[in-house]
Amino acid sequence: MKFERKNLTDETLLDLYKRILKPRLIEEKMLILIRQGKVSKWFSGIGQEAIAVGVTAVLDKDEYILPMHRNLGVFTGRDIPLYRLFSQWQGKANGFTKGRDRSFHFGTQQYKIIGMISHLGPQLGVADGIALANKLKKNGKVTAVFTGEGATSEGDFHEALNIASVWELPVLFVIENNGYGLSTPTNEQYRCENLADKGKGYGMESHIVDGNNILEVYNLLSQLKASMKINPRPVLLEFKTFRMRGHEEASGTKYVPQELMDQWAIKDPVENYRTFLKENKILTEEFDETLRSEIKKDIDESLAIANAEPEIEASLSEELNDIYKTFVFEQVKPTEEKEKIRFIDAISSSLKQSMERHDNLVIMGQDIAEYGGAFKITDGFVAQFGKKRVINTPICESAVVSAAMGLSINGYKAIVEMQFADFVSTGFNPVVNLLAKSHYRWLEKADVVVRMPCGGGTQAGPFHSQTNEAWFTKTPGLKVVYPAFPYDVKGLLNASINDPNPVMFFEHKQLYRSVYQEVPKDYYTLPLGKAALLKEGNEVTIISFGAAVHWALDTLEKNPEISADLLDLRTLQPLDTEAIFASVKKTGRVIIYQEDSMFGGVASDISAMIIEECFKYLDAPVKRVASLDTPIPFTKALEDQYLPKGRFEIDLRALLAY
Incomplete structure (x- = not known):
């Protein structure tokens, strides 16, 4: 040598x-x-x-x-x-x-x-x-x-x-x-x-x-x-x-x-x-x-x-407390000035105002720069913030999610846009094994938001229509947000970006241009983990999130005689169990309505929790309504059959008649 x-x-x-x-x-x-x-x-x-x-x-x-x-x-x-x-x-x-x-x-x-x-x-x-x-x-x-x-x-x-x-x-x-x-x-x-x-x-x-x-x-x-x-x-x-x-x-x-x-x-x-x-x-x-x-x-x-150092003694509170980095939510209240905008505009407004608020915030994704993203949410962002902060990525979800973690380690905030939520499967490993576990393993934050355009109803077929929130709600260390209204999506996305923990942020594509609402023009935040009670009644509790909330509202509008609590979860992890249990104890009947397929979905866990905590208050079995346990098909007739919209009213009436 x-x-x-x-x-x-x-x-x-x-x-x-x-x-x-x-x-x-x-x-x-x-x-x-x-x-x-x-x-x-x-x-x-x-x-x-x-x-x-x-x-x-x-x-x-x-x-x-x-x-x-x-x-x-x-x-x-x-x-x-x-x-x-x-x-x-x-x-x-x-x-x-x-x-x-x-x-x-x-x-x-x-x-x-x-x-x-x-x-x-x-x-x-x-x-x-x-x-x-x-x-x-x-x-x-x-x-x-x-x-x-x-x-x-x-x-x-x-x-x-x-x-x-x-x-x-x-x-x-x-x-x-x-x-x-x-x-x-x-x-x-x-x-x-x-x-x-x-x-x-x-x-x-x-x-x-x-x-x-x-x-x-x-x-x-x-x-x-x-x-x-x-x-x-x-x-x-x-x-x-x-x-x-x-x-x-x-x-x-x-x-x-x-x-x-x-x-x-x-x-x-x-x-x-x-x-x-x-x-x-x-x-x-x-x-x-x-x-x-x-x-x-x-x-x-x-x-x-x-x-000579003693063996570690297990502490339940310490184990649970270290799953997430401690974050004190700062509520920023909205101003009175509002504008009627679409769901998609509320997302764009949140991203723009957050980029202005955090000069260390970087957005990454496929075609998000000059093109403005597949859904044009970041259209015009390059002109305002430059290509150093609005970054087109190669088609490689895994390394991009990992790079977002690297940005977080080195003092930045990162947003990763999945072009479609389905594509997160090729970035699944760093989400569930890196982002989710870093704080628990060695107390390192993962200041990353992964935006997830999801959902059916647009005849986009098995690879562009999944609502796959259940892949992540079972993974400790991730927060999962799934709003249904423009007002909520802006306030919750702002809060998710502020939160130093990893957030999977689901945005239903069918809501992008179909749902309008009066939304404050200025920056504001809404706390994660708080459900919204959209309607109040005493006969039944309807629990839902995402597009299914709107389907439930349509059903109740067609059936004004049904007296129901309609609970929009908005956040799936952390879950507002207090609001769920309070409503169930009041009505004695509960139906959980999700777009995802039935087996292994969020509704199954919520159902089990209700049975464990509220069994003596129930006047009927807990009912779940969900899509078929098949991949989501392309043709409209098949997709309509797959989605639960056509079955919800029947199951709701059966529950009320029990």
Whole structure:
């Protein structure tokens, strides 16, 4: 192995040795603890330490790094106290996740490290969002994100690199090509000769680097960082290295040919660098021994602190309180001046006034810039706010949602417009595993609103007509809003944008241009989690949301003799159970009306809650009315049969007659 010091001082060379030695000694200690049964799981990075150490040494302390679970050198390189790392690995309170997640599945704003999720790919998109925020701030900062050769097979890899290239984002995409994705060798992962070659397809600069040579890593990264500050751009880096231990310790390495293990053992990044320093009389044996003793002492003392720390005691209130970031709703009351506008105009008004109110708010989506979006909601926004804040995205929902999370991490608010709610399925993973869980896992907010144009009645067929709120109401950590009127949609969207928690905001397409209402011209907010009582009666409670609210109003207008409470939920998560139970206790009969198909829908959970809490007040079984349990069809006759409009009045009368 050839080391080129170039113009590096002895001090820098020794500093790199300290940095690479520390994670190696920690790892050796962890392997002992594994054998002693004192640690349950460990993902070893022995043999590839030079990459994490080199990247971290080059980046400034305030530049974000998104590592994997084999990048201990990132965490030690940012000088995180070892006792906190040991506490994290043991699931104790001095860690970073309150015992809620393990090993390196955590982040910390204090050290500008954003930890991985097991799905791997989304963190590449998060890096895009962080870098986008840096570019908007014009601060010259670089973001580094790690992935393995196996994860380059994921769609998120393609999406994130494509976005970074199109938007010219200052991201270092670090591929640690260590030969195996768990047990699957590279020849079963991809067919190109080098993963760096993929950069050509994205119009992206790329490099192949000896990942075991700390000086090659450090020198190249130093040059790239200086260059990217002047010329912001993404760079793809393939580091050739090898994992000398199993995927995790329980996996072993029996699937690896011994000759391959022997070949890479000769290329050990720590021992080779140590030999180089000694041969060049930069490192003495005495200094080496002193350094090792100091690090081992720190390890032992830190372990003692972590071991002495008590086990976490479960607290029900703390667990529930940490699902969402605390948010104190600020009510902004509307002025008297109103205008009669459509549902769609109220959304546009909210977005425009929120963009004026929050100069750190960015809207992203397909065709939303000059074109104004598929429904023209953002028409004219580019002229007022510019393309830096109203951003057309490639067709890649997953990386865009992840990028929204990155914007949030780096001090921005983000709105993502799904062209149709149906398309969120290709961005489902980062919604339910990243946005929803970040605050619970490591107390990091996800200041993201995902707008969801949804619903049937327009003969748009199975891929453009779903109302899929139930996909998200069951996911702790998400808020789900589903208004039915222009006044509500403006006030609730404003409040959702203010809320630092992730909000899935459903907008029924059929209401866009069919429903008008007097709406305040100025900015105002409405609280999430509060239902609206639209009609009052004493015979039956009708619970609904979205377009079905209007269908229920039509039914009641045709049947004025029916005395009903009509409750428009407006928000599905959090749910206004107080209003629901109060109405049911008053009327004794309840019918829940939703557009979504029956099984597994929101109505089913509300029905169960009512039976559990209000059973003694009921004079009849709880009734649910919903669409058929089929995909939503295209032809009008079939769609009319699918939707519940034709069945609601019959079921309502049957309930009243029970």
